[in-house]
Amino acid sequence: MGNRVSDILSIRYPLLMGAITDKVRLAAAVSEAGGLGCIDGNVTPEQLRRDIREFRTISSRPFSANFPLKSTPARTLQERMEIIAEEHVPVVLSSAGSPAQWTNFLHDAGVLVAHVVPTVYHARKAVEAGVDVVVGEAYESGGFRGETDVTTMVLIPAIRRALPNVPLVAAGTISDRYGYVAARALGADGVQVGTRLIATHEAEFPEHYKKLILAADDTSTMSADGPLRPRISKPEFAERVLGENKRIQMGQGAALIDNILTVEEVFQEIFRGGAEHARRVAEELDLLNTVATTANPAG
Numbered sequence: 001m002g003n004r005v006s007d008i009l010s011i012r013y014p015l016l017m018g019a020i021t022d023k024v025r026l027a028a029a030v031s032e033a034g035g036l037g038c039i040d041g042n043v044t045p046e047q048l049r050r051d052i053r054e055f056r057t058i059s060s061r062p063f064s065a066n067f068p069l070k071s072t073p074a075r076t077l078q079e080r081m082e083i084i085a086e087e088h089v090p091v092v093l094s095s096a097g098s099p100a101q102w103t104n105f106l107h108d109a110g111v112l113v114a115h116v117v118p119t120v121y122h123a124r125k126a127v128e129a130g131v132d133v134v135v136g137e138a139y140e141s142g143g144f145r146g147e148t149d150v151t152t153m154v155l156i157p158a159i160r161r162a163l164p165n166v167p168l169v170a171a172g173t174i175s176d177r178y179g180y181v182a183a184r185a186l187g188a189d190g191v192q193v194g195t196r197l198i199a200t201h202e203a204e205f206p207e208h209y210k211k212l213i214l215a216a217d218d219t220s221t222m223s224a225d226g227p228l229r230p231r232i233s234k235p236e237f238a239e240r241v242l243g244e245n246k247r248i249q250m251g252q253g254a255a256l257i258d259n260i261l262t263v264e265e266v267f268q269e270i271f272r273g274g275a276e277h278a279r280r281v282a283e284e285l286d287l288l289n290t291v292a293t294t295a296n297p298a299g
């Protein structure tokens with residue numbers, strides 16, 4: 001059976017890396033594991049070209065470049081998008097803003113567009129603009145969620161109801177097999193992962209990032225102020241763990257992460273573990289139905 005997200009993006013597993021770092025190594029490891037690695041598009045033109053080429057020295061697989069649209073001046077975006085087109089980057093992962101202005105330009109250059117949205121309204125607008133993949137990013141995630149507080153349990157099924165055929169990715173708190181199976185059960189075709197990928201051997205992050213993610217529990221994050229409202233570590237939590245108030249961006253799903261894995265191991269947990277978990281849930285549901293029928297044959 002085909003998968004709408006992995007088919008359109010030409011990847012093996014429907015897992016997109018979120019836009020979490022300007023280092024290329026992690027992105028290449030994610031693409032090599034069968035997902036869609038992501039490089040940071042919001043860097044100087046020289047670095048962008050260098051990063052695209054560096055990625056290609058490590059992996060010949062598809063990858064994306066991220067552009068938070070609203071926070072980047074139009075001229076800067078134009079220059080970067082031209083580089084994306086010239087270098088034939090397979091996918092742009094756009095976020096924080098309207099994709100309407102860029103989608104046609106990118107499609108003309110053969111570049112696919114996945115766009116991050118926080119509500120059903122924004123998902124509809126993205127589809128009207130012609131994007132190829134919609135990424136629903138909910139309140140719990142480590143990303144920019146704007147002024148809305150819609151949770152995954154509502155956002156993903158609501159987008160799926162509104163747009164039954166769109167290739168749909170759920171972003172936020174997917175850290176393991178349980179999050180993956182839950183996202184798929186809610187109607188997503190795939191997932192976008194940020195915080196879990198920071199806690200990997202391949203991720204080149206300052207040590208305090210990994211330390212805070214490993215130490216986090218369900219109460220360790222909060223919404224930052226400002227229009228983009230990323231989710232960040234609470235000051236008192238950082239103070240307790242690090243002895244100083246360093247704040248990092250991370251999702252609530254950090255509560256579920258207690259080890260550093262390789263990227264390959266993250267994929268195994270999510271996709272092998274996910275298949276096992278989904279089977280167990282399906283078997284239990286079947287059993288419940290069988291018991292119900294036996295107990296009440298007429299019903």
Ligand SMILES: Cc1cc2nc3c(=O)[nH]c(=O)nc-3n(C[C@H](O)[C@H](O)[C@H](O)COP(=O)(O)O)c2cc1C
Pocket residue numbers: 017018019020021066067068094095096116137140141142143144171172173174192193194195196248249250251252253
């Ligand atoms: C440290 C960090 C930096 C991020 N920076 C960006 C960014 O520049 N642009 C963007 O679209 N999303 C950004 N995100 C959000 C990710 O792309 C992704 O959607 C999110 O991390 C998924 O939620 P999770 O962290 O709970 O897995 C960032 C997330 C983190 C944790």
